[in-house]
Amino acid sequence: MLTLYSNQGSGNCYKVRLLLHQLGYEFETREMDVVAGACQSDEFKAINPAGQVPALVLDEGMVLCQSNAILLHFADETQYMAMDYFDKSLTYQWLFWEQYSHEPALAVARYSMHYLGQSEAEDPRLPMLWQKGYQALDVMEKHLCDQDFFVGNRYSIVDIALFAYSHVADQGGFDLAAYPKVSAWIDRVKSQPRWKSMDEI
Amino acid sequence: MLTLYSNQGSGNCYKVRLLLHQLGYEFETREMDVVAGACQSDEFKAINPAGQVPALVLDEGMVLCQSNAILLHFADETQYMAMDYFDKSLTYQWLFWEQYSHEPALAVARYSMHYLGQSEAEDPRLPMLWQKGYQALDVMEKHLCDQDFFVGNRYSIVDIALFAYSHVADQGGFDLAAYPKVSAWIDRVKSQPRWKSMDEI
CATH class of the missing domain: 3.40.30.10 (Glutaredoxin)
Structure with a gap:
């Protein structure tokens, strides 16, 4: 097990x-x-x-x-990984981008506000985290303009990785109202077979 | 080209x-x-x-x-990538760790001090970056206690990735004197066939 x-x-x-x-x-x-x-x-x-x-x-x-x-x-070798050679490399690209440019903003702001209950007065990093996080969301919004998922136009581990902190971005002080493509993609991920919420699994 | x-x-x-x-x-x-x-x-x-x-x-x-x-x-499919299935997964692990826990400390401290010429007085993040960077170097030192390279006991892209900022750590205010295993590994990387310094290529 x-x-x-x-x-x-x-x-x-x-x-x-x-x-x-x-x-x-x-x-x-x-x-x-x-x-x-x-x-x-x-x-x-x-x-x-x-x-x-x-x-x-x-x-x-x-x-x-x-x-x-x-x-x-x-x-690896499942429907959740790109099959095409270059799409595999793009999968790596987006996964590294998520850990370098997305998670360190969205997850850290969420940890500070949602778990430690801090405000801007208590955590002076928050404005910088919001700026960096909105830049990441801008990149996602632009990428989703002409495709439903991030790589190979089908649901994959890139969507899972980016969904994890995007769908709870509000808990870190982010407002997704200006991100209709990201918001629609979040709903699309939630409608995948066997999808479960963070609380359910 | x-x-x-x-x-x-x-x-x-x-x-x-x-x-x-x-x-x-x-x-x-x-x-x-x-x-x-x-x-x-x-x-x-x-x-x-x-x-x-x-x-x-x-x-x-x-x-x-x-x-x-x-x-x-x-x-992929060269001598610089692990061949064993699980070693490939460990390659991913170390590459993500490098971008999340190593580079954001060593590279950011180096950028601040070496490129922007800032001191601790001008960049209050430096002590935190040093602390985080030494934690990363501790992880490397421990891992190298009983092996010459990071994955599969041979030179691979994991060594290239970790070498990039480790070998210029001093430019970010780090002292490698207390890291004999990391220092010996740095020399080992430099002795690889066709190795070139940052200035040469």
């Missing part, structure tokens, strides 16, 4: 849970209290020295970390 | 130039003045809407961005 060290509210962990569920895998989750510092314990660092969730223990005992690496591992 | 929109001093761009050189590809570079904002021009954003280098225009006119995605694209 796969064992996933996970946090219920983490978008990065949700990505993995959603793909595993859509693929029909069974897995056990070990809930990690990130805010309380559970990921920094010696016990957990023996599993993932980087001290981050998600961390997935495979049946053979090997450990795989980094949400998007886990997505690539399980999506 | 491949056309690489690149910046000479950028570690992310150097990764791509080094792999292409080691693989024997010929490519043209278009030097982009990142500090002067060249990546934010409308002309460049027509090539990469995310406004980032490296951006590589392939022979067929298609554009691929994100340094580690470009590494994965060109390393």
